[in-house]
Amino acid sequence: MAPRRWxxxxxxxxxxxxxxxxxxxxxxxxxTAAGAPSPxxxxxxxxxxxxxxxxxxPVASSDLLGEVRVVVTMDxxxxxxxxxxxxxxxxxxxxxxRRGIAVSVKFVAFSIDELAGPAQLRGFxxxxxxxxxxxxxxxxxxxxxxVRSVVRDGYHTSYYxxxxxxxxxxxxxxxxARMRNPLAEKANAPxxxxxxxxxxxxxxxxxxxxxxxxxxxxxxxxxARDVARLLRSGA
Amino acid sequence: MxxxxxxxxxxxxxxxxxxxxxxxxxxxxxxLLVHRGAPGAGGTPAATATTTFxxxxxxxxxxLAGFTDQRGAPFDPSSLAGKVQVVSFLDPRGTxxxxxxxxxxxxxxxxxxxxxxxxxxxxxxxxxxxxxxPDGPEPTAAFxxxxxxFGNVPATPADWAFLSAPWATVAxxxxxxxxxxxxxxxxxxxxxxxxxxxxxxTYFYAxxxxxxxxxxxxxxxxxGEIVIVGPKGRIRARIPRAYQVSAVAVENAVxxxxxxxxx
Numbered sequence: 001m002a003p004r005r006w007x008x009x010x011x012x013x014x015x016x017x018x019x020x021x022x023x024x025x026x027x028x029x030x031x032t033a034a035g036a037p038s039p040x041x042x043x044x045x046x047x048x049x050x051x052x053x054x055x056x057x058p059v060a061s062s063d064l065l066g067e068v069r070v071v072v073t074m075d076x077x078x079x080x081x082x083x084x085x086x087x088x089x090x091x092x093x094x095x096x097x098r099r100g101i102a103v104s105v106k107f108v109a110f111s112i113d114e115l116a117g118p119a120q121l122r123g124f125x126x127x128x129x130x131x132x133x134x135x136x137x138x139x140x141x142x143x144x145x146x147v148r149s150v151v152r153d154g155y156h157t158s159y160y161x162x163x164x165x166x167x168x169x170x171x172x173x174x175x176x177a178r179m180r181n182p183l184a185e186k187a188n189a190p191x192x193x194x195x196x197x198x199x200x201x202x203x204x205x206x207x208x209x210x211x212x213x214x215x216x217x218x219x220x221x222x223x224a225r226d227v228a229r230l231l232r233s234g235a
Numbered sequence: 236m237x238x239x240x241x242x243x244x245x246x247x248x249x250x251x252x253x254x255x256x257x258x259x260x261x262x263x264x265x266x267l268l269v270h271r272g273a274p275g276a277g278g279t280p281a282a283t284a285t286t287t288f289x290x291x292x293x294x295x296x297x298x299l300a301g302f303t304d305q306r307g308a309p310f311d312p313s314s315l316a317g318k319v320q321v322v323s324f325l326d327p328r329g330t331x332x333x334x335x336x337x338x339x340x341x342x343x344x345x346x347x348x349x350x351x352x353x354x355x356x357x358x359x360x361x362x363x364x365x366x367x368x369p370d371g372p373e374p375t376a377a378f379x380x381x382x383x384x385f386g387n388v389p390a391t392p393a394d395w396a397f398l399s400a401p402w403a404t405v406a407x408x409x410x411x412x413x414x415x416x417x418x419x420x421x422x423x424x425x426x427x428x429x430x431x432x433x434x435x436x437t438y439f440y441a442x443x444x445x446x447x448x449x450x451x452x453x454x455x456x457x458x459g460e461i462v463i464v465g466p467k468g469r470i471r472a473r474i475p476r477a478y479q480v481s482a483v484a485v486e487n488a489v490x491x492x493x494x495x496x497x498x
Contacts, residue, residue, distance in 0.1 A: 083441035084335065088479065094436025129433070129440035175346065175482075177338035177382075180330070180442040216339070217481035219286040 039233055040209040040226060046071070046202045047154020051110075051142035054121040054132045059140060061206070067106045068230050069202040070223065072215045073157055073195065074109045074139070076116045076124035077184040080176035081197040084216035086128035088199075093136060095220050096227065104231050107137045108202075110151050112159045112195055114144035115187075123183050155208075159195035167192035201226050203235040286484050290491040293470040296320070296462075297412020299361070302398035305376040305390065310398050319358045319492050320464040321485065323477070324415055325397070326366040327378035328452055332459040334443035335478040337362070337383045340461070343482035344489075345395070355394040358489055361464075363409055364399035365417055366455050373399040374447045382445050409458075413470070417458040425454040439478070461485060465492050 046069075048061040072089060074082040089107055096102035111121055121139045122132040130137065141147065151157050162170070199215035200208050201223065210226045212218040302310040323341060325333040341360060348354035364373050375397035379390045390397070400408070402419075409415050420428055432438035461477040463485075464470055472488045474480055 079444070084339075084479075087439055087441050090436060090440070091479075097436065127440075129438060175338055175343040177334040178444040180444050214481060217479055217484075219484075220479075222286070 039235070040201075040203075040229060042203075042207040042209060043211060044156075044208050046200070046206045046208050047150045048206075049140070049142070049146065049150045049154075051140040051146065051150075052118060054118050054125060054137075054139040056118040059138050064106055064108070064138075065206060066204050068104060068204055068227055069106050069108050069200075070227065071108045071110075071155065071200040071202055073112050073151055073155075073159070073197060074124070075113045075159075075193050075195060076111060076120045077113055077181065077187055077189055078193070078195075079179050079181045079184055080174070081195075081214070081216050082124075083128055083179040083181060085197050085199075086125070086130060088215050088218065088220070089137070090128075090130055092220050092223055095224050099224060099228065101224075101228055101231055102136065105136070105227055109137065109139045110147060110155075111139060111141040112147065112151055112193055114147065115189070116141060120183065120187075124181075127182055155198070155200060157196050157198055159193055161191045161193050164190060164192055167194065170194065199223065201230065203230050205235065207235075209235065286480065288472050288474050288484065288488045290463075290472045290488060290495070293414075293473065296322075296464040296468050296470050297408045299398060299408070301404055302363075302400045303373075304392040305379060305397040306392065307372060308392070310392065310396060314393065315359065315361070315464075315468070317466045318356075319466055319471075319489055320361050321358060321489060322361045322363065322413065322462040322464055324365045324409055324413075324417060324458040324460065325362045325378070326455045326458070327364055327374045327382075327397070328366060328445065328447045328449055329455060330442050330445045330448050331439055331454070331456075332478040333455075334382050334445055335441070336459065336461070337378070340477050340480060340482050340485060341395075342383060344485050347482060347486050348489075353493075357493060359393070360395040362395070362397040363405060363413075364397065365405060365409060365458050366419065366453065367399050367402050367405055369402070375399055377447055378445075381447065382443075413462050414473075415458065415460050415462065418456050419453045420456060421453055422451065425456070428456055463488055463492050465495070471495075 046061070050058065050060045053059045070089075070092065072085050074085050076082070089109070093102060093105075093107060096105055113120075116124075118141065121141060125132045125137075125139060132139075151159065196213075197215045199212040199218050201210040203209050209230060210223075212223070299310055299312040299315075304310045321341070321344065323336055325337055327333070341362075345354055345360070348358050362375075364375055367373055376389065379385050379395070379397055383390070399405075409417055418424075418428075429438055459476050459478050461474040461480075462470055463472040463474070471492045474485055474488060477485070
């Protein structure tokens with residue numbers, strides 16, 4: 001049998017190893033010190049709102065506290081980026097499913113066309129291959145000033161209407177392929193909404209923790225990694 | 236020295252504390268190794284939206300002898316010597332990924348490269364027509380003008396060559412030369428492909444406007460890759476699903492290849 005002084009040293013060592021592994025491998029400040037990914041910074045408070053979703057049900061931002069959210073904007077009459085953003089949303093959700101974390105994540109899309117109601121939102125989702133009845137996606141609309149307050153003031157995302165003639169003049173410098181949108185062709189609106197298409201990740205407590213400039217080209221893996229990091233950290 | 240004597244003469248509490256310190260130090264060392272070995276170690280900074288594509292030596296690029304440019308003239312592959320090539324695989328009648336790659340990725344990249352005066356001098360674009368028909372000249376020039384948006388200033392083959400050739404040549408060069416496993420599917424085969432992709436959640440639903448599209452053509456799939464070829468004709472980087480990649484990410488890869496131009 002080992003001498004007592006060795007046993008005491010070994011016992012201390014085992015306790016130290018266990019405590020150390022718990023401290024340094026568990027997400028937290030010490031894990032960061034040990035070289036783990038740094039926590040995502042709090043960028044700004046996500047705006048609060050009361051709007052309606054694609055099924056015409058009232059939705060409040062407070063309903064989503066406790067869920068990590070992936071937030072985008074989509075104009076259902078868009079003929080440039082929004083069909084690609086819809087593709088990205090579907091790809092991302094499928095990726096989160098494959099990684100087993102989709103159940104903890106909600107996708108939120110704000111419609112930036114004040115003329116589009118829930119029926120048009122459903123039509124857009126349907127034509128872009130997104131089932132309007134899924135529970136993981138809120139595609140939201142509401143009074144124009146309310147949406148503006150959320151998207152422009154809250155998420156700092158620019159959008160504005162111009163005539164179609166003006167939009168054609170702006171098009172060559174924007175490097176955006178013209179996409180088919182049967183809903184827009186049917187509506188034949190005399191104006192176009194020029195807009196940015198960022199993607200945000202919001203934590204369970206309503207803080208924006210990551211912002212990506214273009215939802216259509218954001219690397220899905222980077223978003224999934226950041227979402228997983230938030231989920232692991234409990235933020 | 237006896238084993239007993241290897242442990243400094245400490246009290247019982249001292250031995251336990253010494254063990255704890257050693258244990259913590261060991262755990263810290265292990266955690267450093269674990270974190271350094273983890274994918275994405277160091278973290279993705281917030282707002283970083285650019286994927287980095289590895290650049291290396293991926294073998295020789297194929298010879299493009301036998302291709303015709305968008306003006307209908309035989310293409311001279313020697314015109315590419317000494318230049319970095321951004322190679323794409325486009326269907327001029329396509330309504331899926333081809334217009335998106337050509338406009339959202341390549342035109343944006345072209346604008347950036349023009350800003351640094353590298354477009355046409357250090358870097359050129361080469362697009363291969365992956366859906367040639369046997370019944371006449373390919374609408375490659377019309378695609379560049381009407382879909383990509385060159386308007387009154389046409390793309391010149393010296394800057395952006397859109398090349399076509401008979402199907403057998405194209406299939407061989409793209410599949411075996413560039414290693415891009417694209418497929419040409421008839422309506423029935425495409426329906427089966429689409430069903431599989433939808434089941435996987437990876438189907439690309441968006442459709443681009445293309446006045447050159449005609450009814451019932453075979454559909455080209457899996458051609459969404461961009462290949463970057465170095466100045467000495469070696470493949471240096473591959474960018475899959477380029478229709479979902481920012482021009483900045485492609486530009487980063489091009490810059491890396493340019494930086495290694497002595498290779």
